[in-house]
Amino acid sequence: MFMKALEGIRVLDLTHAMAGPICTMFLGAMGAEVIKIEPPWGEMTRMFPPLVKGVSPYFAFLDRNKKGVTLNLKHPKGLDMFKEMVKKSDVVVENFWPGTMDVLGLGWETLRELNPGIIFASISGFGQTGPWSNRRSFDPIAQAASGYMWLMKDSIDPEGPPHQAPEAIADTIPGFSALIGILAALVHRSKTGRGQRIDVAQMDAMIAVSPSFSFWTLARTTFKRAVSGYGVRVSGCHKAKDGYVMFSLPPGRITDWFRELIGMEELTWDAVAAWVAERTVDKVVELLVKAGIPVAPVHDLDDVLANEQARAREMFVKVEHPVLGETTLPGFPIKFSETKGDMTTPAPLLGQHNVEVYSALLGLSEDEVEALRKEGVI
Numbered sequence: 603m604f605m606k607a608l609e610g611i612r613v614l615d616l617t618h619a620m621a622g623p624i625c626t627m628f629l630g631a632m633g634a635e636v637i638k639i640e641p642p643w644g645e646m647t648r649m650f651p652p653l654v655k656g657v658s659p660y661f662a663f664l665d666r667n668k669k670g671v672t673l674n675l676k677h678p679k680g681l682d683m684f685k686e687m688v689k690k691s692d693v694v695v696e697n698f699w700p701g702t703m704d705v706l707g708l709g710w711e712t713l714r715e716l717n718p719g720i721i722f723a724s725i726s727g728f729g730q731t732g733p734w735s736n737r738r739s740f741d742p743i744a745q746a747a748s749g750y751m752w753l754m755k756d757s758i759d760p761e762g763p764p765h766q767a768p769e770a771i772a773d774t775i776p777g778f779s780a781l782i783g784i785l786a787a788l789v790h791r792s793k794t795g796r797g798q799r800i801d802v803a804q805m806d807a808m809i810a811v812s813p814s815f816s817f818w819t820l821a822r823t824t825f826k827r828a829v830s831g832y833g834v835r836v837s838g839c840h841k842a843k844d845g846y847v848m849f850s851l852p853p854g855r856i857t858d859w860f861r862e863l864i865g866m867e868e869l870t871w872d873a874v875a876a877w878v879a880e881r882t883v884d885k886v887v888e889l890l891v892k893a894g895i896p897v898a899p900v901h902d903l904d905d906v907l908a909n910e911q912a913r914a915r916e917m918f919v920k921v922e923h924p925v926l927g928e929t930t931l932p933g934f935p936i937k938f939s940e941t942k943g944d945m946t947t948p949a950p951l952l953g954q955h956n957v958e959v960y961s962a963l964l965g966l967s968e969d970e971v972e973a974l975r976k977e978g979v980i
């Protein structure tokens with residue numbers, strides 16, 4: 603029987619949208635008890651379209667591995683209940699716009715007074731300090747502000763309009779930055795007993811992982827421009843008989859293997875394109891894989907869902923959802939030797955675990971929980 607690495611860690615999850623929920627989903631997958639606390643009217647992502655049987659695919663994906671409770675933090679009783687739970691928890695995570703926690707009466711000074719071991723992580727667009735700190739943000743705002751939309755345009759068409767990446771990477775990268783911060787803070791706490799405040803900004807996290815700033819400040823170029831001038835210019839996406847195939851040819855032995863394979867000393871884009879165009883995707887992939895050249899078919903999402911490698915790595919899991927029934931969702935990508943990660947607990951219905959959590963943590967009876975519901979506290 604495998605253990606999970608974060609068993610015994612309790613997380614109070616006040617997050618919404620994506621940047622926060624993706625962080626807490628991974629904490630839950632690694633065994634933390636994540637209690638997602640929503641206002642009684644539910645967080646915004648529950649309504650993100652298209653609703654399938656009333657459930658958002660976004661919420662169903664992002665809020666797995668969590669227990670769901672409702673709590674009105676603007677009600678004095680709700681606030682007291684939260685404070686009691688802080689005393690019994692290890693981590694608080696939120697991604698409201700800066701200042702919201704202070705206005706609610708749940709700022710860092712209050713939380714650490716309640717529990718000196720608490721780790722309090724905030725994710726926001728621009729951070730808790732600085733001239734832009736009071737601005738609201740979503741992924742596209744951070745993609746724009748961090749230079750990422752400009753980089754997309756520069757790599758697609760330098761003369762064209764800015765482009766946004768199709769997935770919310772300016773949520774996932776900040777979410778994972780907060781995740782790393784929380785894990786490091788847990789290690790630090792295990793040595794000192796002290797918790798700490800973690801402040802992650804979407805814009806900062808995007809800047810931090812972008813090598814183009816190094817290319818730009820040192821050589822006035824970008825990562826993509828530099829790579830396209832590096833090595834053999836036939837690397838890239840080529841059209842085969844029945845689809846597209848991508849391969850990478852850095853200078854050196856990999857390119858030599860490719861020259862040998864296709865029997866061409868002088869590699870030109872047109873000659874390579876013609877060689878690929880005569881073959882199917884499967885054939886090109888088979889030949890290049892055999893020759894040791896990095897290559898992949900350009901998959902659509904159905905291809906990925908059916909892919910033998912993704913399946914061998916259990917990257918799609920069956921999740922039994924109380925309303926949707928059996929769903930297929932992405933699995934856990936970190937393969938540990940000693941512990942286990944798991945993404946198969948469905949996202950909670952609104953307030954699904956109210957009785958379970960409030961009786962376990964606050965000693966409330968079912969009737970008391972029901973009375974709180976009627977009073978608008980939960």
Ligand SMILES: CC(C)(COP(=O)(O)OP(=O)(O)OC[C@H]1O[C@@H](n2cnc3c(N)ncnc32)[C@H](O)[C@@H]1OP(=O)(O)O)[C@@H](O)C(=O)NCCC(=O)NCCS
Nearest residue numbers: 619620621640641673674675676697698699726727738739
């Ligand atoms: C995403 C964002 C733009 C949404 O802004 P918003 O609609 O004003 O939503 P917020 O969640 O910040 O605040 C909503 C209100 O609900 C309240 N609220 C939230 N949870 C509550 C609860 N459990 N009980 C009672 N009230 C609650 C907040 O106190 C706030 O009240 P206010 O209007 O009096 O200030 C903003 O939260 C933000 O910029 N977050 C940081 C960046 C980020 O993570 N963005 C999302 C990326 S996916």
